[in-house]
Amino acid sequence: MNSTPRDAERLRAGETRPSGAAPLIPTGLDAILVLLRHGQTQFIVENRFQGAMEAPLTPLGELQARLAGRRLASPAADPSVPIPDTAPFAIVHSPLGRARRSAELVVEEMAAAGRATPPLRPDAGFCEIAQGVWEGLTEEEINVRFSDSLAGWRRWPMEVSAPGGEALPQVAARVEASLSRLLGEMADGTKPGTIDRHQVLGYGATGPEKRRWSLIVGHGGVFRVVACVLLDLPLEHFWNFDFGLAAISVVEIRAGRAVMRSLNLESHPDGQAAARVEDSSKRDESGAL
Numbered sequence: 075m076n077s078t079p080r081d082a083e084r085l086r087a088g089e090t091r092p093s094g095a096a097p098l099i100p101t102g103l104d105a106i107l108v109l110l111r112h113g114q115t116q117f118i119v120e121n122r123f124q125g126a127m128e129a130p131l132t133p134l135g136e137l138q139a140r141l142a143g144r145r146l147a148s149p150a151a152d153p154s155v156p157i158p159d160t161a162p163f164a165i166v167h168s169p170l171g172r173a174r175r176s177a178e179l180v181v182e183e184m185a186a187a188g189r190a191t192p193p194l195r196p197d198a199g200f201c202e203i204a205q206g207v208w209e210g211l212t213e214e215e216i217n218v219r220f221s222d223s224l225a226g227w228r229r230w231p232m233e234v235s236a237p238g239g240e241a242l243p244q245v246a247a248r249v250e251a252s253l254s255r256l257l258g259e260m261a262d263g264t265k266p267g268t269i270d271r272h273q274v275l276g277y278g279a280t281g282p283e284k285r286r287w288s289l290i291v292g293h294g295g296v297f298r299v300v301a302c303v304l305l306d307l308p309l310e311h312f313w314n315f316d317f318g319l320a321a322i323s324v325v326e327i328r329a330g331r332a333v334m335r336s337l338n339l340e341s342h343p344d345g346q347a348a349a350r351v352e353d354s355s356k357r358d359e360s361g362a363l
Contacts, residue, residue, distance in 0.1 A: 092269045095331040096306040098254040102266025103330050105257070106157055106287035107304070108146070109297050109323040112168075112176040113138035118319070121212050123362045124293075125205030125239065128171050138320030139176040141341035143183030145322065146289070156324050156335050158283035161190040163260055166252075167291040169196040176320065177291040199252025200300075202293035203245050203363050206238025213362060231312045242299065242309045249299050257327075260286045267329040295363035297323070304332040 091101050113135030117124045131139070146162075149155040167177040174196065181191050208216050208224075216224050226234030235241045264286065290300070294317045301315045302308070304325055317323060321338040 092329065092331045094306055096304055098250050098303070099257055099327060099330050099332060100261035101330050102268070103257060103261045103327050104264070104267035104285050105163075105260045105327045106285055106335075107325045107327070108155075108157060108162075108287060108289045109300065109317065109325065110142055110146075110176070110180065110289060110291045111294050111297060111317045111319055111321060112172040112291065113179075113320040115172050117210075121214075121362075122210055123205050123208045123213070123216065123236075124172075124202065125209040125236070125295075125363055126170065126202055127209040131172055131175050135172070135319070136175070136179055138341070139179040140183050142176075142320045142322060143180035144187065145339070145341045146180065147184040147187035147189045153339070155322055155339060156326070157287050158285060160283075160287070162192060162289050163286040164192055164195060164256060164288040165291070166195045166197045166200065166256060166288065168200045168202065168293060168296070169198055170201055170293070173200075173291050173293060177289075180289070180291065197252050197256075199248040200290055200292040200296055201248075203242075203295040203299075204238075204240040205236040205363055206240075208236040208239065228313075232309050242312060245296065245299050246303060246309060249296065249303055253300065253303060256288060256290075260288060269329040269331065271329075273328070293363065301325075301334070305334065306332075 095101075112131070114132050115124065115129040115135055116132055117127075117129035119132060122129075145151070145155055146157070149157045150159050165177060165181065167173045174194075177194050181194065184191050208220065211219075220237065223234055223237060227236065232242055292300075297317045298312045298315045299309065302311050307314075316338070318338045318340055321340045322336070323334075323338060324336040326333045326335040
């Protein structure tokens, strides 16, 4: 497509925010966000909806978090994780116990590998989406008592939510506030990057990665909102994303524009564990959080 006079005006005016850049991302920011969902919980094993209710990690869930920590501590090891081989700038987690414990286990493994880590920081903005009266109930129980609202939630998440739960616009408001604060901290004292460089993997500089990166440990539902917010997508795209248990997802921010670099890099130890995770992924398709 040919350029237009308006394009030339924008460049002459020094406009640097590229198309597709979310307003909350500081202009020119070069950084990396790593999203890590918590490990398996007892509620997941029992096929219960969690939401903002507390649910402890299972032994498998603790192992999943530890393995993710080992992988983050050695990102260059095969299979590699596309993050800098440096200490994280910040580690932020949902205050719910399953996310907090997962973050603690990640830090233990990173410390054991000799990797420095910042203090853990709880942030309620990354708490799981509250699911009201559904919390603690099994899918079968919800289907009997709330079949209409459950069907609506699976089809039209912007219009239907759990009775007594959070609506997606409410969740997006707290997510935006928390992301804006974290990204502002990551931008402070750094030199803005430029969009005038290769935007396709395989090109460009091959030297050591120096950008700041931060880890957010949270939940599948809230991470769907995080993805929409960072990529400047309408919340109607909520169900277009999915996040596996203790799986690593990487969002690269290039001069203020977020790019989904990797989704659901798993660190599970064997076929049996992978099968259990696959079972829980099928559960996610039910609309449970």
